[in-house]
Amino acid sequence: MIDALFGSKTRVKLLHLFLNNPGKSFFVREITRIIDEQINSVRRELSNMLEVGIITSDSSDNKLYYQVNQRYEYYLAFRAIFSDEPINDVNAQINSDDISVQKYNKIFDGITGLRLAILSGVLVKGSTAEVDLMLVGNIAPLKAKALIKEVEKDEGRELNYSLLSYDDFYYRLSVRDRFITEIINGKHRIIVDKDNVIKNSNGE
16 A cells, blocks of 8 residues: 555655665665665655655765665654654644653753854754754763763754853854854744843844
């Protein structure tokens, strides 16, 4: 039935392969061996999937590698269908930024040294920022990485994040640094702001 829904047995096999291996790249002949399909059929479906945007490609060692695009708009929905592992609260992640704010406020609120935490990118509907999470303060890098891993596990995908000292952030904010202003002026959600440095907490 799922083959009929998605139009091609090869496409279904490819979606299953990519969505169960986020962050891993495959080259064409490797893919054909794994999913046991003809190379022409695989190439045709890869081209279609690239055009849609659900996968990306990159060249290395004279080979073209493909992997799932974890920033694809419907990535979580497809993961919910094709992943062999259950994705936590998929419907909540897809449908509600407010739930994310409440959920992550509990995670971030008790982090020692954290003074500002902003959600953007794939974590906020309508955001076009490349950074999904910005953390500001005196936070140990290992603690920050562990925190990001916890959020990534909950979201079911890898995230782009930035870790800045408060002085660096405040200076960039004061000179209207492009990196900071793109996040602040775009859609975002404030999780922690202990110094009330961001007035527009809704990103509108």
